Amino acid sequence: MTVVAAMSDIHSGFRDPVLDSQDAFRTVLSCNAYPGRTFTLSRSVDGPSPFCIATAALCLTLLDFETLVWLEDEVRTDKIVDWLTFHCGSPLTKDHREAQFAIVANAQSIPSLLEFRTGEIESPELSSTLIVQVPSLVDGPVTRWSGPGIRDSICPRIGGLSAQLWLDREMTRELYPRGLDVFFTSGSSIVGLPRTTNVEF
């Protein structure tokens, strides 16, 4: 009797799970502390397509069995589900309204931001974090951001977003301290958009 070794085709994760995730976290921390600025990861990771390096690194850095994840249609592929299940062990949900982390590759097909979890008034931290992969962080309509973490103002140009997304986000700002926190990713770069940021579009 011969045993045929079955090969799974799960993509690899971080090469150094400890120091790569530390490095990625520091980048993410800077993104949240200095909204609107583009920070680029110094280490690479080969995530499953269509995840870019930054999206894959964010998943490996922040997700584990404690985080309920929702995947938008474009990223709900077997490859990605297998990869997330193996490396992060995250439970997945089909209902974006209950997700702690939402991962979106096609920003045009994102549900209304008003439907995501914005937390409880006494526990505003129980809100969704959105990871939105976009075609570009530098080639899009000009927006003017201000608020905590921003000296005066900053004008990011994030591409691939609908005007409705900005309108919906504006609505969620009225719920503060409840709200949504977003990371835009492209290539190996990330821009953070915490709920405190005021965006003129």
Added chain:
Amino acid sequence: MIQVMSSNTETSKGYNFAYLDEQTKRMIRRALLKALSIPGYQVPFGAREMPLPCGWGTGGIQVTASVIGPADRLKVIDQGADDTTNAISIRRFFKKVAQIVTTEKVDEATVIQTRHRVPETALIEGQILVYQVPQPEPLRGIAPRQIESRKLHAYAEYGAMQVTLYEDVARFGYIARIYEYPVMVNGRHLMSPSPIPKFDNPKMQNNPAIQLFGSGTEKRIYAVPPYTSVRSLDFDDHPFEVQKWKQSCAFCGSGTSYLDEVITDDRGGRMFVCSDTDYCAKRRGAQPGTSEVAGSPAGATAGSSS
């Protein structure tokens, strides 16, 4: 090449890099991100048992352990000093479990863990200041039950805090609180700045650095992002003021830093010296002329007793 960068070296055998396991770090990291997103709001987290007792900076250590990496240079201060027991043992801890390069200079440090002081030297963008917090709840004295204080935060019901400050004004003629002076962050959340002297409160406002707060005992993490408004509570007719000293530092002659009173003998002799040892040493190095002052603490004593 990967092996060279790997975290398992001889001295850390038996522990993960920076002591905490990766799942704990992820949990703390997620809490830190939410804390930055809601400035001044206390995010609950699952604080772990650390190899030193609660009250010795376990919250700050867990925050530091979750952010620190091999590229960092760590400075630890206790009441402004790098050479006190708590600071030395925490520096030694991170040298041991993460082979972190440590420094006593603010300018060289990327991560500064502090107990009860903000350095005199201005911080810059990208630096991280980690505060050790014994009691994160500014309303604890007013609403001891958390079920109540959480509601007060939720609805920004902070009138009672203002009343306690007013009681000081009514009794003493001024606001008598000199440390752990409550601040309003981003115009929304009342926050305890940890037991730093109120002298340091203005430094938190619009600071370019990232300020993170960790309380291990009370299992809370909170944060002040850079360039964020941090207002010390006060009244129009009793504006917030910081401490001032008639004396200057006996060592470096600084008239603008936070001074500690030091007893020099048992006949009432005392002198005032900078609480921030790095700042004081830097000024002494830069100003050779001040060595005269340093050599005559008796003169400083006479000045303070007159």
